[in-house]
Amino acid sequence: MNTTSNKQYSSSSSLASSALQVLEARWVVPVLPQGMVLEHYSVVTSDNCILAILPQEQARAQYPSARIVDLNEHVLIPGLINLHTHAAMSLMRGFADDKPLMQWLQQHIWPAEKHFVSELFVRQGTLLGCAEMLAGGTTCFSDMYFFPQSVAEAAVQAGMRANIGLLVMELLSNYACDAEDYLQKGLQARDSWRDNELLSASLAPHAPYTVSNATFEQIITYAEQLGLNIHMHLHETRIEIEESLKQYGIRPLQRLESLGLLGPSLVAAHGVYLTEAEMTSLARHSCHIAHCPTSNLKLASGIAPVDALVKAGVNVVLGTDGAASNNRQDMFAEMRLAALLAKGASGDAESVPAAQALAMATINAAKALGQDNKLGSLEAGKYADIVAVDLSAVEIQPCYDVISHLVYSAGREHVSHVWIAGELKYQKLQGQAGIYADIEPAELKEISTEWQTRLSQYLA
Amino acid sequence: MNTTSNKQYSSSSSLASSALQVLEARWVVPVLPQGMVLEHYSVVTSDNCILAILPQEQARAQYPSARIVDLNEHVLIPGLINLHTHAAMSLMRGFADDKPLMQWLQQHIWPAEKHFVSELFVRQGTLLGCAEMLAGGTTCFSDMYFFPQSVAEAAVQAGMRANIGLLVMELLSNYACDAEDYLQKGLQARDSWRDNELLSASLAPHAPYTVSNATFEQIITYAEQLGLNIHMHLHETRIEIEESLKQYGIRPLQRLESLGLLGPSLVAAHGVYLTEAEMTSLARHSCHIAHCPTSNLKLASGIAPVDALVKAGVNVVLGTDGAASNNRQDMFAEMRLAALLAKGASGDAESVPAAQALAMATINAAKALGQDNKLGSLEAGKYADIVAVDLSAVEIQPCYDVISHLVYSAGREHVSHVWIAGELKYQKLQGQAGIYADIEPAELKEISTEWQTRLSQYLA
Numbered sequence: 001m002n003t004t005s006n007k008q009y010s011s012s013s014s015l016a017s018s019a020l021q022v023l024e025a026r027w028v029v030p031v032l033p034q035g036m037v038l039e040h041y042s043v044v045t046s047d048n049c050i051l052a053i054l055p056q057e058q059a060r061a062q063y064p065s066a067r068i069v070d071l072n073e074h075v076l077i078p079g080l081i082n083l084h085t086h087a088a089m090s091l092m093r094g095f096a097d098d099k100p101l102m103q104w105l106q107q108h109i110w111p112a113e114k115h116f117v118s119e120l121f122v123r124q125g126t127l128l129g130c131a132e133m134l135a136g137g138t139t140c141f142s143d144m145y146f147f148p149q150s151v152a153e154a155a156v157q158a159g160m161r162a163n164i165g166l167l168v169m170e171l172l173s174n175y176a177c178d179a180e181d182y183l184q185k186g187l188q189a190r191d192s193w194r195d196n197e198l199l200s201a202s203l204a205p206h207a208p209y210t211v212s213n214a215t216f217e218q219i220i221t222y223a224e225q226l227g228l229n230i231h232m233h234l235h236e237t238r239i240e241i242e243e244s245l246k247q248y249g250i251r252p253l254q255r256l257e258s259l260g261l262l263g264p265s266l267v268a269a270h271g272v273y274l275t276e277a278e279m280t281s282l283a284r285h286s287c288h289i290a291h292c293p294t295s296n297l298k299l300a301s302g303i304a305p306v307d308a309l310v311k312a313g314v315n316v317v318l319g320t321d322g323a324a325s326n327n328r329q330d331m332f333a334e335m336r337l338a339a340l341l342a343k344g345a346s347g348d349a350e351s352v353p354a355a356q357a358l359a360m361a362t363i364n365a366a367k368a369l370g371q372d373n374k375l376g377s378l379e380a381g382k383y384a385d386i387v388a389v390d391l392s393a394v395e396i397q398p399c400y401d402v403i404s405h406l407v408y409s410a411g412r413e414h415v416s417h418v419w420i421a422g423e424l425k426y427q428k429l430q431g432q433a434g435i436y437a438d439i440e441p442a443e444l445k446e447i448s449t450e451w452q453t454r455l456s457q458y459l460a
Numbered sequence: 461m462n463t464t465s466n467k468q469y470s471s472s473s474s475l476a477s478s479a480l481q482v483l484e485a486r487w488v489v490p491v492l493p494q495g496m497v498l499e500h501y502s503v504v505t506s507d508n509c510i511l512a513i514l515p516q517e518q519a520r521a522q523y524p525s526a527r528i529v530d531l532n533e534h535v536l537i538p539g540l541i542n543l544h545t546h547a548a549m550s551l552m553r554g555f556a557d558d559k560p561l562m563q564w565l566q567q568h569i570w571p572a573e574k575h576f577v578s579e580l581f582v583r584q585g586t587l588l589g590c591a592e593m594l595a596g597g598t599t600c601f602s603d604m605y606f607f608p609q610s611v612a613e614a615a616v617q618a619g620m621r622a623n624i625g626l627l628v629m630e631l632l633s634n635y636a637c638d639a640e641d642y643l644q645k646g647l648q649a650r651d652s653w654r655d656n657e658l659l660s661a662s663l664a665p666h667a668p669y670t671v672s673n674a675t676f677e678q679i680i681t682y683a684e685q686l687g688l689n690i691h692m693h694l695h696e697t698r699i700e701i702e703e704s705l706k707q708y709g710i711r712p713l714q715r716l717e718s719l720g721l722l723g724p725s726l727v728a729a730h731g732v733y734l735t736e737a738e739m740t741s742l743a744r745h746s747c748h749i750a751h752c753p754t755s756n757l758k759l760a761s762g763i764a765p766v767d768a769l770v771k772a773g774v775n776v777v778l779g780t781d782g783a784a785s786n787n788r789q790d791m792f793a794e795m796r797l798a799a800l801l802a803k804g805a806s807g808d809a810e811s812v813p814a815a816q817a818l819a820m821a822t823i824n825a826a827k828a829l830g831q832d833n834k835l836g837s838l839e840a841g842k843y844a845d846i847v848a849v850d851l852s853a854v855e856i857q858p859c860y861d862v863i864s865h866l867v868y869s870a871g872r873e874h875v876s877h878v879w880i881a882g883e884l885k886y887q888k889l890q891g892q893a894g895i896y897a898d899i900e901p902a903e904l905k906e907i908s909t910e911w912q913t914r915l916s917q918y919l920a
Binding site for chain 1: 790809891
């Protein structure tokens with residue numbers, strides 16, 4: 001399955017091992033129950049799963065032959081889950097800044113995509129995005145882009161868990177010519193990775209303004225038949241809502257509701273403009289909002305009413321959006337900004353406390369994917385998708401509250417180990433450069449140099 | 461002056477040298493003119509100043525005997541200037557999170573300060589704060605706290621440039637008993653560092669709600685007589701304004717204006733609540749607003765109208781505020797958040813573009829300190845306060861626009877070299893731990909362990 005698993009590096013002999021191991025940590029934050037911090041505990045993993053979470057001494061006694069990983073200045077958390085990105089857009093990081101969404105899309109991003117997007121662009125761009133996400137403690141991402149097959153190939157190489165959106169829209173692109181073509185190509189791509197336990201798929205109608213009612217109806221049918229979730233942009237800007245009112249006489253969410261699209265399988269990215277009634281409706285239908293605070297600010301889309309969404313009972317998760325509108329795929333930055341922004345925008349300093357921001361990036365996200373039985377918290381029986389964060393750095397001393405530290409003080413640069421399904425996929429030991437189990441730095445360098453040259457020539 | 465300059469570490473033999481050196485960089489962003497990026501240029505420094513900025517080959521030819529520092533994947537920028545912090549509060553990082561300002565101050569911070577603040581607390585806490593700031597590319601900070609003499613001692617040890625606030629308020633503290641006592645102690649402290657070219661002082665009346673009219677009048681007299689600037693909190697919360705209306709019948713800014721406090725020497729931190737007329741008045745009097753976006757969000761104070769302030773012609777600079785309300789002293793994070801938040805709050809994606817955010821953290825800050833003839837940009841004749849940022853990391857590839865990258869993609873972790881007055885004060889080579897010229901890691905560890913233990917016991 002993993003075509004490059006034999007490419008290991010000098011100091012990575014211990015990487016990607018999945019035998020019985022005891023991760024002996026200064027702190028464990030299992031996320032469930034929310035707010036819990038275990039001190040001097042071990043997480044025991046076997047193959048791809050968590051076997052037990054025990055006091056350190058008990059774990060050593062119970063598993064005397066297990067390999068011990070010493071993490072005595074570290075906190076273990078569940079792998080972070082990025083619920084809205086376009087990973088291949090890593091190649092367009094900082095390509096067009098300081099521009100509003102529609103101008104940014106229509107005058108910069110879409111023309112460049114028309115010029116460059118191909119299977120190769122998507123596979124290589126996604127690999128670069130995976131490398132960024134992995135090093136920053138993200139173990140799973142929900143993607144939406146052209147050529148989903150190429151997204152899958154990159155995720156497989158990186159060893160990441162992914163929910164891959166099968167993009168559908170009415171617009172011609174280098175990938176497909178009409179909605180039917182998108183749908184068929186997407187479903188065909190999905191068939192190729194159905195046996196890979198790290199990969200799942202969602203139907204990804206791009207947005208209300210690029211998808212017709214007829215296509216939405218078809219998507220609902222497929223989603224029900226195949227048990228897929230639905231991932232789309234929704235209520236990202238005021239213009240989107242105004243244009244829907246002009247074209248359909250109703251707001252986009254109302255249109256989706258009347259089509260029967262609202263339900264627990266819907267993950268709607270952004271949700272910046274929502275009335276109280278709409279929030280109630282989202283909650284009643286158990287929909288999920290993928291909050292993308294950085295992207296919403298950067299494109300001046302606005303500030304999503306996260307405090308009100310949470311109070312209405314909507315499951316809020318976090319996304320980075322693509323690197324062209326962020327310009328990072330950094331879930332630590334999104335957790336921090338989500339916690340800060342909810343306070344500033346609502347006027348309530350108790351809104352989205354640190355533990356809730358962490359839940360949005362883990363267990364809430366697992367729920368949105370319908371995979372909270374296997375992901376999103378550190379519990380026996382769940383997949384061993386685990387991140388170690390080293391809290392010993394000078395710039396984050398002293399530490400009174402580990403969960404606060406994860407959200408407000410630490411950053412992706414403090415991530416030291418990333419396990420996915422029990423395998424160590426990334427490691428950065430103190431004072432050393434980070435290494436990946438299955439990605440060669442030279443390959444990443446080649447990818448970024450090649451595309452930077454080509455896109456720079458296009459910009460010139 | 462620097463009491464520990466003989467404490468150098470194994471791999472730091474080249475640190476703190478100030479002879480003729482040529483910093484040969486892939487990019488130089490001099491900040492003035494705004495938006496300029498020089499490729500393959502060198503910054504030549506001699507003693508504590510910048511001698512010239514030249515194309516690489518020309519610099520080599522002109523200074524054949526100079527020591528060359530190879531920075532071929534780096535961008536050189538002026539040292540960042542943090543215009544509002546309470547560095548000693550590093551010891552209270554994450555001490556009381558997710559609480560509104562007045563509750564946070566009155567129930568958590570002030571009681572703890574009453575219990576712990578001493579000369580030792582301030583010196584050690586400030587040293588820890590300096591270490592954090594220095595490693596993150598901050599070369600100069602404007603501080604406001606008790607025991608300014610101890611702040612100065614820490615800044616001197618770290619080798620940082622600082623503008624040290626001489627705190628004044630009516631409230632009894634461990635440091636002083638009344639406004640007169642604060643003033644006299646502050647002025648006396650200042651006398652001791654008057655010959656240190658890295659240190660300057662400001663008069664720091666805490667806030668309108670803690671300082672009487674009579675004291676403000678005294679402060680104005682001293683500021684004029686001694687040529688000091690004034691650093692204070694202003695219009696941080698709605699409550700502050702409401703209470704002023706109750707007590708004085710006017711808003712705080714109006715009160716300061718009637719007292720004659722507004723002028724080019726005033727640096728007002730926060731400025732979250734400002735009417736259009738107030739912004740016009742601030743601009744007319746050439747006052748400076750130290751915008752602290754993270755702190756304002758975290759304490760739910762609100763969002764400062766930065767877009768409108770800039771349009772009104774007010775000089776906006778950036779501050780981290782103390783680590784108890786941020787919880788970082790990270791000017792990269794403040795630049796990024798200032799650029800993002802101005803867009804989201806104003807609805808204008810072109811508000812505070814990257815180059816302007818960088819100016820706020822450099823040249824605007826130098827202006828606010830009245831030191832823009834020597835600081836804030838890379839120009840011949842200015843102090844060699846220079847930061848190198850390594851842009852080669854995987855997570856920030858590719859790069860189309862260096863200034864965008866500095867603000868939106870890179871973080872403090874990419875800072876590789878920090879020179880202050882020509883001396884290398886911090887260095888982090890690829891895949892190695894950072895080292896300070898004049899701070900021992902063991903000392904920082906001891907400080908954070910000791911105070912963490914004491915404050916944790918107090919919390920328990």
